[in-house]
Amino acid sequence: MTTTTQPESALTTAVDETIRLVSEHYVFPDVAEQIAAVLRQRLAGGAYAADSAEEVARLVTEDLQSVNGDRHLRLLFHADEVPAGKGEATLADLRRDFDSSLGGAPRVELLDGKVAVLELAPVIFPVEWAAAPLGAALSLAAPAQALILDLRRCRGGVPETVALVCSYLLDERTHLNTQVWQGGEIQEQSWSQTHVPGPRFGGTKPLYLLTSGRTFSGGEELAYDLQQLGRAVVVGERTGGGAHPREGWTVHPHLEATVPVGRSVNPVSGTNWEGTGVQPDVPVAAEDALTRAHELALERLAEIVG
Structure with a gap:
């Protein structure tokens, strides 16, 4: 060093x-x-x-x-x-994290009751890197009766990859988010995909998202998009509140200036989670969120069967 x-x-x-x-x-x-x-x-x-x-x-x-x-x-x-x-410092850090986290899907587990848990951490990586590992993890979880996505340690992500994850959790092409760039003249919409590699979990089975105060940026977008669509139940803590996509520039051998260059506009709410965070549907301490979500999933599955 x-x-x-x-x-x-x-x-x-x-x-x-x-x-x-x-x-x-x-x-x-x-x-x-x-x-x-x-x-x-x-x-x-x-x-x-x-x-x-x-x-x-x-x-x-x-x-x-x-x-x-x-x-x-x-x-x-x-x-x-x-x-x-521009962007080189961020990419260098991301690559190290990608290589040490199984591509951003460090945990896939099947709990009692055929409830799958998939953790996305430490970030949702660029789609050209993450499509294969995330697609494999989401396809592996697809046969489960309910799914819990653990975003408690997810500190950010890329909108294109957020859209890819959503594509496995929805049944049809859906408008997820719009990025409005500096000045407001240029807008870029984000949509889920019609087709994905491998089986998808789909848009009807119970879905729960775990959040903490550390969940930030792209992790928050995933939670916010699915919550606003009524697709998922968010369980845990209010998230960090960062909704502005940013760029990074190296200004010194050890310093990177990161500057937000756009803002997110959700097609359902007409706003975003900047400063407020994603509010959980079921507030609970982050360390208890998985247990609570599993309980909710089992209760919901019992209702469906009954």
Whole structure:
């Protein structure tokens, strides 16, 4: 591991570049001006005169989030040096997580009563990586009588892959979400797929989603989309509240500026989960959510049989 202590000028340059990126790319231009003004004032006042990239990242992130609390707006510290360029630091971290988590599906289990549990963690990875492992896991769970998706450790994800997962849990092509990019002129809709590789669990059998306060971003989208469609029962805790898709830029060998460049609009609610999180249908402590969801599944299956 390389040292993270850098000359002040390199860290100052990183803060300057972060200010520029926020000003040019943040989804809400009027808020971007306010945030940039805060950072410029703090920089001029010596607030970021720390001797480590990690400390500068902490201080700048606090100020980035001080105006409107957008938790996707961050200056991220990376202990190891990260590649230069747009998105390269994020991809490097994602690849390590992908390789150590069975492609984002670290657990598939069959519980009593033919209730399957599938955990999606630590993130829902890019579809070109994750289609095979997620498709295999979802197909394996397809014959179950009920399914529990565990999102308690899912800290993010990619909309295209969220749509793929939903495709295994619905019976027909369905509008899931719309991304509205900076300025609002460009919109991109997300739909479930008509066909998927292998069998699907389908759109009628009982489905439960487990959430925690750590569930964030793409994990929240999956829960929110299915909840708004009335397809799933969310069990657990209110999620973190991050609904803005973001891009990342390396601004220093150990620092990545992440800036939200769009916002989500759900076709059912007309809004999203930014700042509020996904509210569980059955509130329960995260550590008890699996037990409670299993109980609910068994009760529902007994009703169906009866």
